[in-house]
Amino acid sequence: MKKIILAVCLSSIACSAISFESKDIPNKLKQNRNATNQYYTQLIQSTNSAQPRLAELSMLMTMLPKGGDIHHHYSGSIYAETYLDWVGQHGFCVYRESDAANKLEKFKVESRPAQIAAASKICLSADAIRKDVNFYRELISAWSVQDYEHQVHAQPAPDQHFFNTFGYFSGISKYSTNQGLQILKQQAKAENQQYLETMLKSAPVTDHPELASKIDSLHSLSSQSEMQQAFSQYADFLANDTMAQTKIRDFVKELNADAAGIDDAEFTLRFQTYVSRNSAPSKVFSGLYAAFAASHLNPLIVGVNIVGPEHGVVALRDYTLHMQMFAFLKQRFPQVRLAMHAGELKLGLVAPEHLQHHISGAVQIAGAERIGHGVGIMHERQADQLLAELKRRKVAVEINLSSNAFILGLQAQAHPVTLYLRHQVPIVISSDDAAVSRNNLSHEYFLFTSRYQPSYAVLKQTVYNSIHYSFLNPSEKTQQLRQLDQRFMQFEAAAAKLAASAKPK
Structure with a gap:
């Protein structure tokens, strides 16, 4: 009978070899999965006891396959x-x-x-x-x-x-970006992470004073016709201006150089590009046009985002205007994927009316496929219907526990992660700005499991969500999911062995 030898190398855990008869593979995999489930359940239940096993849980979360980190800011992730x-x-x-x-x-x-x-x-x-x-x-x-x-x-x-x-x-x-990405790659691989979708650079802006003044005179209550006319004129200019197109092509070349030598058999890198939501409306629009155009030109740029403090004066004033810009450009570049920081707000940080429409605007107006943060969901107008819509549209919410706790003070049961889970809205766990927060993706999973005690099935599905809801193309997703299957098989074999060794003598 042929024997199968499975090499298990997870994070910094020493490699070991597991040998078993090929006919026993299905049973062995099931045994490992059950043993991992039981061990994990014991660890999260211990967090309610007088002697929580937090160190063991932290180690297990370091070993855990992470899939991808798809809400990630490059500059905030370099220590x-x-x-x-x-x-x-x-x-x-x-x-x-x-x-x-x-x-x-x-x-x-x-x-x-x-x-x-x-x-x-x-x-x-x-x-x-x-x-x-x-x-x-x-x-x-x-x-x-x-x-x-x-x-x-x-x-x-x-x-x-x-x-x-x-x-x-x-x-x-902005210096040594390829070197920085190599560092992030090694850190990710050490955590058993296989995919990174990072926001590295903002898209270039090209000014046209006359057309810019028309957009700068708009506001969130301007009519659709006023917005469409101003957007169309500026977009037509940018589409035909030699300088604007040169900037976009140069931007694409820069990102190609940044990514050189990063991808390998075990790790894949892709970019989102973005604009700042606290800039003048014309700069936001010009940058967004360049972002959409660059994403259209370069398969490494898989999505477009908008960043910056959502509670800033300009960001609040122009929020709906920004959503209309996304909607307009999505019509011109329909294949471009959209993730969006939305609902990174809490009661008291802004006036109540600003809590009522940011997530819904990002989804219903702009067409966002993923929501970054989304912690203001409970204050949205008709939040129950919005949750049902997020579930129906399969809009994933990117959960950033550490930054939400520090910036907004939202942690423990005040954070709506369990609200999303109860309403079957897909979530992903992400790191946001790990270096600024002084942690890593493994710690985000530790916080998720220790605080909210999801079942092993929910934890595993959350990991898989990071690939399912990534902006990779279908064939790339299939390849990544197969790799993740293999990583979980290895993880569960190692976790089963760890569980056996952890039993009291």
């Missing part, structure tokens, strides 16, 4: 320590104090050669920062959420602190 390395490699510096007269800000990276020389007394090299233990600690805390809850001195609000970090390291984050 501060890596950015500091790049500051040193490029000969840049970081301000150790602010100079309001010269518009210099503490903790911000300086990349301009003239300014580096002129501000040498207050702008430190990477080596100097590492020698100054106190400032080094301050810097890591400013570029992430590390130590935030332990600080007692005056500090910005959590949401402001979180979004401030991007401004500090923006001077270095």
Whole structure:
């Protein structure tokens, strides 16, 4: 009888070999699945006991196949320590104090050669920062959420602190993007993750003052005809302008270079591109046009998004206008896929009327196929009907537990993840900005399982959702799902062995 030897190598767990007769494969796989289910159930149930087995659960979630991470911001996922390395490699510096007269800000990276020389007394090299233990600690805390809850001195609000970090390291984050993606790839593979769909770069903007002024005069209550006329004129200009088209082609080439050498047999990378929702309407529209056009040209760019604080003054003012822009461009580029940050809000953060239509607008007006965050669902107008619509349309909600807890204070049962599950709305677990949050995707799964105790079947389906609801094409999804099947077979074999070894003697 032929024997099957299955090599099991998961994350940092040592490889082991499992050997069994080929005729026994179905039974063995079922036994491993049942043993994994039982072990996992014991671990999550222990979280309610006096002796929770959190370390074991954390290890199991590290071993767990992750499928994909499909709500992911590149710049917020490179750890501060890596950015500091790049500051040193490029000969840049970081301000150790602010100079309001010269518009210099503490903790911000300086990349301009003239300014580096002129501000040498207050702008430190990477080596100097590492020698100054106190400032080094301050810097890591400013570029992430590390130590935030332990600080007692005056500090910005959590949401402001979180979004401030991007401004500090923006001077270095655009450098070494291929190197950064290689780092993220290795981190993902260490967590048993096979697919990454990241937001790396915003789409380029091309200005036309006269046409821009027409869009900038619009607002969310403007008539459909006014919007359509202004959008059409600007879109026609961008479609025929040599400079605009050159920018789009150059942008596509940049992303091709960024992705060079990343994909392999065990890992796949794709991009979303995006615009900032707190820019002037004309800049949002011009950037969105470029984003749609770039996605149309390059199969590596699988989707378009809109980012930035949703509670910003401009973002709130122009929300419906932005949704109409997406709807208009979706008609011109119908094959482009849309994920959208929507409902990253809570009661008290904004006036109540802004809580009532953001998720529904993203789905019903813009045509979003996935919703990022979606934590304001319970305050939406006719939320029960919206939940039914999300289920019917199979709109997946990207759950980002760590950032929702820090930015909005939504955690434990205040978070609507179980609401979505009860209404059979598909969810995916994602990392958002793991480096700013100082965690990883495994920890997001740990939070999901330890807090909400989903069954093993629900956990496994959630992992598979990250491929089912990705923006890969059908043949790529089929390939990824087969790979995920194999990874779960290996995981369950290793987990069954782990469960057996963990039993009391």
